[in-house]
Amino acid sequence: MAHLDPVDILLVEDNPYDVELILRGLEQHNVTNKVRVVKDGAEALDFIFCTGAYAHRTIGDTPKVVLLDLKLPKIDGLEVLQRIKSDERTKVIPVIVLTSSQEKRDIVESYRRGANSYMVKPIECDQLFRCVAELGFYWLVCNKPPC
């Protein structure tokens, strides 16, 4: 397992088909390297806070960006977001909410808990690919992270 590899993108997504499509979208635009996929909120928190299966990681190895789905098994996306943003060590990590929901309360609540961006996954796959690619490009290339 490549657990010690540095991770640029942490993708938190339970739907394997969505994972495949997002990865394909990133791949098409050559930003596929260093992506780590976790299937639920608990695993995401384990990864970020170096607990459980990820206890061997060091917390300073933060991903450059987290792509977070809201509807997740075990611990939902909003809770994960809150935990990341309320911890001094992790609050600087940019978190982009990437979800199917267009509900206003999801959008507002996400920003309130410190999301750096909110993106609705389009149904049409061409649009999805474009969105994901632009997102990767922006956060990994254009954006200057704090660490």
Add this chain to the structure above:
Amino acid sequence: MNPGHMTLGEEKPRQRPFPSVRTKLTVYFSLMAVAILAAIQLTNIVGVPFTAYSGMQGQQRAEAFKSLELVADLNKERLLRLIKQQRDDIRVAANNRFTAAAVVRLRATIRELSARGRGGTELWDLVRETQDYRGLLKHLNDFRYGINHKLAIVDAGTGKVFISTDEALQGADFSEHDGFTGAFGSADAYVGDIRTGALDPAPSLCFSHAIRDGAGKVVAVLWTAVSANDIIKPLLYTGTGLGERGEVLLINRDAENLLPLKHPLADGTVAKPLGYRIQAQPALLAATGHEGIIETEDYRGEPTLAAYRYIPVTSEWGWGMVIKRDREELFAPLRRGMTYSSAIGLVGLLTLIALIAWLARSLTRPILALSQTAVRVAEGDLDARAPVTTSDEVGYLARTFNLMLQRTKERTEELAALNKELEAFSYSVSHDLRSPLRAIDGFSSILLEDYSGTLDAKGKRLLNIIRTNTQKMGQLIDDLLAFARLGRQHMKLTVINMAELTKAVFDELASRSPERKLELHVKTLPPAQGDPAMIRQVFVNLLSNAIKFTRYRDPTVIEVGHRVDDRSSVYYVKDNGAGFDMQYVHKLFGVFQRLHTSEQFEGTGVGLAIVQQIIQRHGGRVWAEGKVNEGATISFTLAR
């Protein structure tokens, strides 16, 4: 729950009602009580207009005059009877034959004794010894009434008294007395007015009658004096009906008082009989022969009620009599009664006002409590209940009000639960329904891309149909969610510049179809009250519809205008596009209702349903008019 649903026309009745029912009740009933009390008191004082009742004071005055007149008539009759009786008595006594004979014999005896040289007290001592003297004296004493009634027989020749019931008068000279001289001329009795003289120092009334001998010659005069003070005054004294300060005045022709006055004069002196000339009007009237009643000032200057009568002592002259009583004294009990009844009335009135105020308060307090409950409920406290303090109508109202609140609470909870379910439903739709669609579209696309070499044209077409329908389904879900969200959205009302909004929306929409030649006519659009985002959505939907349905028109003309219909502000969007058949107009605003096929014009049929919902939430109406191939006009009303 979203309490912001009642933003339109919301008003909180925080202020207490004024003027309140309580104030009005108290004021009206108090005024009524005051009016009734005043009417009763006024009736007592001045009487009832246009009726015989002249008030208690008037009534009492009339009765006082009646009793004064009664006393006056009674006294007049008594006086006249006394005078007549005296005259009759003296006539009978003087005309008595035995008396006359005894007088003649006694005169002869006196003359004989005088001739013998007897005189002075010796003479009278001798005369008293005679038989005739004793007989006459007994006769005179029989006529005498009481101790103050004097009788005397005067010798016609010498003018001297030779026999009297008052021994002191024996020998007194009566030659100058009018009682003596007056008796000679008349065959009847002579009456001399009340006076004081040397013979009768107390004021007295004198009667006299000539005594004749057998030949008709006057031999002597029978004289009698009635003391005014002791005989007439008690006769006139009634003791009742005149009060403490009432008085009977008897005056002679010169208006001099014949009886002692009861009250001191204005200067403090007490007038003696025949010592004062009364100047008061009733006295002067009575003395000059008038009779009647009058209310005026008496000799003291005191206001009095008086009855005055003329007493004809003889056919030539008479007295005046005034029966009077003090007005002050007469009305004093009435005034006292009025004062008491006013005081009692006032106390009653104050009690009544307090009672009314209390009653009004107890009546309105539960109503106020009820409206306070209503205010609390309006502010969102659905558990507030009106206190039920009475079992009357207001208590019944409070109970039914509470029942209504209970139902309202249940309904609200039901609605809240329903709304929550709906929210959960659409949330779930939003999250879960889109993912499989995305997978279908995504993997179809991957299939087309990665296996283009092995797929023939038919297979590619079928995959494209799958993709198209998937995307359409996604659009349907998005529109449906947008429509469902609308009902739960909170409205923020501001004034919207409709002309600016129209142009901004149109420019944005037009920029998406640069190939179209679009003409927009914006007429004068007054500003409207509404939620800016929602009204923007209305224009987006209406203008995009207009642009869509004019696709096959050249030139495309879209008109946005305003008019006032029936005092409501009407905005409309008109196009010259495909239009519609008016017989399907009722389907236009239904969700997913379409009048055109997808091949002709794309769309999900949610746009106008959203427009209708937004306008209805603003309290307005929306309707459509159209004709096939000529265009459509969508109109809606909005508050200014």
